[in-house]
Amino acid sequence: MVPSLLKAGAFAGLASSVLAQAPAKSFKCGSTDLGNGVHVPGAIPKNLDEPLQHRLAFAGSDGMTVSWSSFNKQDTPTVWYGTSPDKLDQHATSKLSSTYPTSRTYNSHVKLTGLKPNTQYYYKVTGTNGYEAAYLPTFKFKTARAPGDDSPLTVATFADLGLMGEDGLSTATGPFGGSAHATLEPGETNTIQSLLSLADTYEFSIHVGDIGYADYSLKEAVQGLFGTDNATTQPTRQDVANHYECMSEQFFDQMRPITAQKPWMVSPGNHEANCDNGGTTDERANITYTDDWCLPGQTNFTWFSEHFKMPSYESNGRGNFWYSFDNGMVHFISLTAETDLGEGLTGPIENSTNNQNGPFGAYPNEQVDWLQKDLAAVDRNVTPWVVASIHRPWITSVEPDGLGYPAWQQAFERTLWENEVDLIQHGHVHTTELFQPQYNGTLDERGLDNPRAPLILVNGAAGHYDGLDEFPSDKRINGTLYANDQEFTWGRLTFHNRTHMSYELIASRNSSVVETWTLRRAHGETDDGHGSRGKKWCGRLKC
Numbered sequence: 001m002v003p004s005l006l007k008a009g010a011f012a013g014l015a016s017s018v019l020a021q022a023p024a025k026s027f028k029c030g031s032t033d034l035g036n037g038v039h040v041p042g043a044i045p046k047n048l049d050e051p052l053q054h055r056l057a058f059a060g061s062d063g064m065t066v067s068w069s070s071f072n073k074q075d076t077p078t079v080w081y082g083t084s085p086d087k088l089d090q091h092a093t094s095k096l097s098s099t100y101p102t103s104r105t106y107n108s109h110v111k112l113t114g115l116k117p118n119t120q121y122y123y124k125v126t127g128t129n130g131y132e133a134a135y136l137p138t139f140k141f142k143t144a145r146a147p148g149d150d151s152p153l154t155v156a157t158f159a160d161l162g163l164m165g166e167d168g169l170s171t172a173t174g175p176f177g178g179s180a181h182a183t184l185e186p187g188e189t190n191t192i193q194s195l196l197s198l199a200d201t202y203e204f205s206i207h208v209g210d211i212g213y214a215d216y217s218l219k220e221a222v223q224g225l226f227g228t229d230n231a232t233t234q235p236t237r238q239d240v241a242n243h244y245e246c247m248s249e250q251f252f253d254q255m256r257p258i259t260a261q262k263p264w265m266v267s268p269g270n271h272e273a274n275c276d277n278g279g280t281t282d283e284r285a286n287i288t289y290t291d292d293w294c295l296p297g298q299t300n301f302t303w304f305s306e307h308f309k310m311p312s313y314e315s316n317g318r319g320n321f322w323y324s325f326d327n328g329m330v331h332f333i334s335l336t337a338e339t340d341l342g343e344g345l346t347g348p349i350e351n352s353t354n355n356q357n358g359p360f361g362a363y364p365n366e367q368v369d370w371l372q373k374d375l376a377a378v379d380r381n382v383t384p385w386v387v388a389s390i391h392r393p394w395i396t397s398v399e400p401d402g403l404g405y406p407a408w409q410q411a412f413e414r415t416l417w418e419n420e421v422d423l424i425q426h427g428h429v430h431t432t433e434l435f436q437p438q439y440n441g442t443l444d445e446r447g448l449d450n451p452r453a454p455l456i457l458v459n460g461a462a463g464h465y466d467g468l469d470e471f472p473s474d475k476r477i478n479g480t481l482y483a484n485d486q487e488f489t490w491g492r493l494t495f496h497n498r499t500h501m502s503y504e505l506i507a508s509r510n511s512s513v514v515e516t517w518t519l520r521r522a523h524g525e526t527d528d529g530h531g532s533r534g535k536k537w538c539g540r541l542k543c
């Protein structure tokens with residue numbers, strides 16, 4: 001293992017300190033591919049220009065950003081593309097190939113523009129099928145439907161999806177305090193496998209925060225997942241940095257079969273912030289790790305900002321933190337509940353030890369101002385559906401007596417309601433719950449039949465090392481239509497037409513449909529006088 005690491009250190013100057021120490025025994029990231037056409041997740045490719053971890057994101061209605069990672073910096077990252085696999089007759093380039101302290105890889109981003117809507121394209125990127133690199137197919141993707149295209153659209157949606165396998169979610173946890181609730185059972189498929197097996201049934205993915213859980217390496221070490229000796233369970237800062245990047249690389253490698261071909265639209269969660277999982281305590285050694293433990297590069301959402309390129313430029317948003325995009329009948333919005341909640345409010349992760357997380361806006365109200373402007377500009381005659389993704393929920397039966405009125409609810413809920421947003425989807429809590437449409441705790445009595453208030457979904461049950469959360473009792477918070485803390489799941493949203501949307505809950509273990517709900521929203525197409533933008537209907541809910 002060590003010779004490979006030394007070899008890697010010789011070519012990546014900034015990463016040499018990271019590579020100087022061998023990862024703990026369970027990690028695969030010290031190994032090097034054999035150059036025989038196969039890439040092992042987490043391993044160093046023999047050809048250091050080999051493109052890894054491809055990931056797509058919509059870039060406006062006629063654009064697509066192709067991102068990937070490589071162990072060498074790319075001077076001019078290039079994507080060759082076309083509408084036929086044997087005729088990649090167009091190309092686009094950029095100068096975006098950057099890294100950050102602690103990373104072994106460089107992240108390249110190239111934006112393709114002027115694409116035809118709802119069209120299949122084929123592409124390859126710099127270094128594809130180079131000498132001794134892993135063999136890759138010519139990947140393909142489909143562009144977004146033009147805004148207003150009312151053909152049915154299906155989207156995969158999930159949150160809190162972490163690394164799978166022996167360094168993440170598996171059938172076992174570490175011996176010192178691993179969760180007993182819901183690890184994988186032998187023979188079950190995990191969520192990544194399920195998403196891949198059904199990839200032909202949806203157009204793209206929405207990941208509502210908590211992506212990969214690289215920050216769990218510290219907790220996993222403390223719990224003895226990587227070895228039970230004191231040196232392993234009490235890792236150095238450098239160990240933590242190494243393991244974080246190793247888990248990140250493995251996760252992206254696991255996701256590539258999906259994300260190279262389906263846009264992966266991500267929102268920020270708390271686990272993207274830094275290296276310490278929000279604070280980790282080793283009760284055996286009486287050590288508490290805070291984000292002081294994180295080396296530069298693993299604070300302030302750096303990993304999240306470097307790896308992804310969401311369409312904030314195209315939507316006047318901010319980084320990967322708040323942005324929007326249209327696809328067919330739907331306007332999708334992504335927000336951050338972690339930081340930037342506006343004047344007088346403090347994001348839940350802005351209270352880190354050294355206040356190392358955000359804010360990201362140029363001024364305190366930038367995100368909430370942007371949300372108001374973005375929603376005001378939506379033409380519901382073009383995109384009748386509006387869906388908002390916010391990682392943290394404000395209702396969950398894990399807290400059956402309620403969360404009070406948390407800052408992120410104060411920041412967003414009223415604006416979303418006033419603008420008649422149809423669906424708010426959350427993660428963070430590792431359960432699945434669907435809530436009757438409601439506003440500030442008042443249930444909309446119409447339920448799923450043309451409510452005025454938004455339908456609220458929590459699906460943080462995609463799975464990571466810690467398994468699932470558990471409801472503390474049989475008590476469910478007011479308005480719960482469905483609650484499940486027993487299985488790993490993801491969801492499939494289908495917008496059938498301008499008035500009907502279904503949510504299918506998929507069991508990751510066998511890709512079966514557990515439940516299906518259908519929401520009707522009139523969107524001004526019926527004569528019952530509400531649901532129509534511009535008609536301020538408040539029903540039984542107070543305006």
Ligand SMILES: [Fe+2]
Nearest residue numbers: 210269270428
């Ligand atoms: Fe979270």
